[in-house]
Amino acid sequence: MSDTFDYIVVGAGTAGCVLANRLTEDGKSTVLLLEAGGSDLSIWIQMPIGYGRTFFDKRINWMYDTEAIEGLGGRSSYWPRGKVIGGSGSINAMVYVRGQPRDFDDWRAAGNTGWGWDDVLPFFTKSEDFDRYSAHHGRGGPQHVTEITPHVHPVCHSFIETAEGLGFPVTTDFNGNNPEGVGFYQINTRGGWRASTANAFLHPARRRKNLELRTKSQATRVLFEGSRAVGIEYRRGGKLHQVRARREVVLSGGAINSPQLLMLSGIGDGGALAQHGIGVQSHLPAVGCNLQDHLAVSYFYKVRTATLNDELHPLLGKAQAALRFAFDRRGPLSLSVNQSGGFVRSEKDAPNVDLQLYFSPVSYTKTPLAARKLLNPDPFSAFLLSFNPCRPTSRGHLELRSADPLAYPVIQPNYLSTEQDIAEVRAGNRLLRQIAASRPLADMITEELIPGPQVASEEDQLADFRARADTVYHPTGTCAMGPDAAVSVVDARLRVHGTEGLRVIDASIFPNITSGNTNAPTVMVAEKGAAMILEDARRR
Template sequence: MTEEYDYIIVGAGTAGCVLANRLTEDGKYSVLLLEAGGSDRSIWIQMPIGYGRTFFDKRINWMYDTAPVEALGGRQSYWPRGKVVGGSGSINAMVYVRGQPRDFDDWKALGNAGWGWDDVLPYFKKSEDFDWHSAHHGQGGPQHVTDISPFAHPICRSFIEAAQTLGFAASNDLNGGKPEGVGYYQINTRGGWRASTANAFLHPARKRKTLKLKTMAHATRILFEGRRAVGVAYTCKGAQLEAKARREVILSGGAINSPQLLMLSGIGDASHLKNVGIEPIVDAKAVGRNLQDHIAVSYFYKVRTPTLNDVLHPFVGKIRAGLRYMADRAGPLSLSVNQSGGFVRSDATQKHPNLQLYFSPVSYTKTPLSERKLLNPDPFSAFLLSHNPCRPTSRGHIELACADPAKYPVIHPNYLATQADIDDVLAGNRLLKQIARTKPLADIITEELIPGAHVDGDEALLADFRARADTVYHPTSTCMMGPDAATSVVDVRLRVHGVDGLRVIDASVFPTITSGNTNAPTVMVAEKGAAMILEDAKSMR
């Protein structure tokens, strides 16, 4: 028999876990949550610094590769995405960044009423359980946000002071009233464990009789009656199954999987769908388009003072760190390596921060990317300093390779397609060099390992960026929100244009990428989306 629920959510990732919790809170509605991956109950997922071990683990990671990228010299870009309960929030670096208020005011200015900064701030706060009382944060929400400033490696202070010497403001809260400046990042942990939305929202809700989670359940198609979504077809342990939704189907597969499932179901550019053998239901040319992502480069510096390399490279250091973590869930294994950074303007002509900085008290110059394990840093004292443009203007796209749901879609990032993005890259490259030459950081640096002091000048710096830069794992906007069905995929209430009973709620709906890490704004979108669904359900009774 076909199972029936009020709502079906496709994807138990960052957004899906929030939705599953909120839609079942009052016990009025039944929810089926489908997840293509398996359980998140692994020590390498739950221990914060263990995410390095999940980076190339095909059991919990889709492990996508993009098409060759012209701007990167024809290189492919490796895109890890979570294929596990918790989604990419179970394998990410846990950095909690909302973005700049202007990001959301821009969403509103693009015609998305109700999505300005003042509109979305309450939903950020609703999800939060912040370490200390602040008018800008929430306390008592499901997801803990940890202020790591008391625990960060001491060398981070040298970076912050060098940036201040250059005139950048210090910020004691990069998600507070003044999010511009440099300081310590906040992270999603609780008691030394990862505080993913799976841990914070989903697992506490699983005791509810109205919620059913199915893992290893790969959605293959949305079921329609006319132009109304009525269910989902999926595979599970070799069986072909279907489930019906009495109210709505909600896609929360992220910026790759959500547009892929729409296209597999006949919603997309009609000519593309016909080319791969799919009969179109809605000619929606924006599906899979407007892809945005952050792209970054790291500079590596050898220093004369200890870094995390000195703690975590020696075997005895690993043992000590492990014992400390087992004893009280503290020490370097309880943190992310992205410990400090910030949001700055590269020059006085910028009206808003255009660069995000990362300072990590660790380095991996001697290990190829495909072989890196987070507990094996370099055998000498060093750190890395990185940047990415906050708001790239280049747009890529995702398309189907064929009509087979098991085949990966083709990802075209289209990095550095605009002069504005190239200008930001060059400004960021120059800024990294400038920070490293500034006291007190300059006093402890003995050598610029990569790219090297000889790499200087715009031409050489841009060539180095093209040769080494890569994704920061923040794909967004492939099911873009907007008022015009010809140029967007969902409306301001996240309903798919042209059909009924179908929404997309995840990072794919961002009209533009936010300034910074995208996990926190995805949680916000899910909180606001859940509230909209419940409002609409109440009005229909």
């Protein structure tokens, strides 16, 4: 095995798989891809609905827990993150959402030249292989985007009809020219299998002789000569190894692992690093700050109409679904449970979309997250309605627990720490109840199981939100992009301030969280980041 490469990419997650593919396309540039986890060749990863089993599997999941959160009544929050080839894109619900155009225009307005909606749209379409022709989508790209509208459970149409009756627009494409409204989600699958960036970008590229993948290899620090990053130290098989990079080191560990590795390497707040006995390579106080995430709650409704529970709870139903999936890769096992939803304004006069809705034709009240068991559908007909504010204003942080690279970091999301976030939660609670009380959904509901009719007042609903709400698994922002090194970590070309030859390319660079699921924007960031690396190499 060689110990010197042109590029070293740390993390074979959503972004790292894209980078490994794009940086080796010329057949000449050598790339080492390091991954702390192992193989993604598991039926529970590759079968779309199998993520219910990977949710608590420590073999492929970091299984983080946050610190106690004041806004949630002192509860901590469980944060599953992928520790496997494909990263969190191997264990997520596969929902493909780019976000609202204003999300990226806000990035550009904050001083990040080249990151407005018109700038990033070509990189979204570059990665796509969309089901049908559309002026707003790509065809022939590596990652397939599937329209599930013909295959959604029938009760999802009742949700759309109900929301439309309340005056919300209906959109045929959350990623098209009219992303606002209610509709059906698109997902990253191909032929009934998960279309993670591992499957779409990495595995095809592994045939190239200029790409090397090393799994079970956890990076412990970035190596420097002066201000220039020249390599990585990593632990594999209980031993420390070092590898060198001729051109650049790229961190793609995500919103938890990338800032952690920077701090372990002496890049972060100098005072905090000194407390752990870590020498300061570069004083960047923003490393680990600006942590943002989507926080959601679900309302569970028992109904007189058949739902996915009726298909997937009985043993016979599971067997039939498995046989259908084996026969033609269709049926409920080929889909996500997040089948319909929307991006709406909580009030008609709200200036922008501020709530994301989810309608899932399934429920699992009998397996709460605290039990950390396989998510299993309830033995009765039910569905759930959920929402989260799109652009929370609360900001959390991440810091080292110790100088031990294997110690999990301290994660404090600081949820519900602003009045704006609390106001949006109140509005979302009202909206869910309004939808459930409107026809045709109201005609099929027999009982609100959770939180139940006893939670009636606005204050009771807010208290219920604090007691039950949890992450939507979208942590971002901990290595934020920006022009000012005092409040950001990377510049608009994703280079770490105050260093040479070191970039961060993953969801941690988001200056502000996007309005929706974060996997698709992370792919875009990786596509754009790879293009920047190659452009800079040509200039040199």
